[in-house]
Amino acid sequence: xxxxTHNGTCQACGRKQAVNAxxxxxxxxxxxxxxxxxxxxSGAGKLPAEHDLTHMVxxxxxxxxxxxxxxxxxxxDINALLLHTKADRFGAKEWFTEENINEARTxxxxxxxxxxxERYLGEYKAKNVRDHIAYLTRIVAPVNGKELTAR
Numbered sequence: 001x002x003x004x005t006h007n008g009t010c011q012a013c014g015r016k017q018a019v020n021a022x023x024x025x026x027x028x029x030x031x032x033x034x035x036x037x038x039x040x041x042s043g044a045g046k047l048p049a050e051h052d053l054t055h056m057v058x059x060x061x062x063x064x065x066x067x068x069x070x071x072x073x074x075x076x077d078i079n080a081l082l083l084h085t086k087a088d089r090f091g092a093k094e095w096f097t098e099e100n101i102n103e104a105r106t107x108x109x110x111x112x113x114x115x116x117x118e119r120y121l122g123e124y125k126a127k128n129v130r131d132h133i134a135y136l137t138r139i140v141a142p143v144n145g146k147e148l149t150a151r
Contacts, residue, residue, distance in 0.1 A: 006148035008048020011056035049140045070126035075115040
C-alpha cells in the first residue's frame with residue numbers, strides 16, 4: 001500500500017485522518033485494539049469532507065433521530081436497564097427488567113426511580129449528540145471544496 005501523503009477531514013467524527021493515496025478515501029480510524037479489533041468510525045473508507053459531504057448529512061440525520069428519541073421518551077416506556085449484578089462484585093452488567101430487578105445492584109432505588117434516572121441520562125446524552133451535530137456543521141462543512149492537507 002502506498003504511504004499516505006495527505007490528510008483529510010472525516011465527515012463523521014470531524015478529525016483529520018490519512019487519505020489513501022490510491023483510492024482517495026479516508027483510512028480506517030476510530031477503532032480500539034484490545035483483545036481484538038473493535039469498532040471503526042463510520043467515516044472510514046469514505047471521501048474526506050474536502051471532497052464530499054454526503055456522509056456527513058446522513059450522519060447528522062441519524063444523530064438527530066437518535067437525539068429526538070432520547071429527548072422524547074418517557075420513563076414508563078423504559079422497560080429494560082443495563083445494571084450491575086449482585087452476583088458479580090467485579091462490575092459485570094446485565095439487562096434487567098422490572099421482573100428480575102431484585103438480582104441487580106439498585107442501592108435501594110425503586111424500579112420507577114431507576115427508569116427516571118435513565119430518562120434523565122437520555123436527555124444528557126441527547127444534548128451531547130446535538131453538540132456533535134453542531135460541531136460537524138461548524139468544523140466539517142466549511143472545509144468542503146478546499147485542498148487536502150499535506151502530511
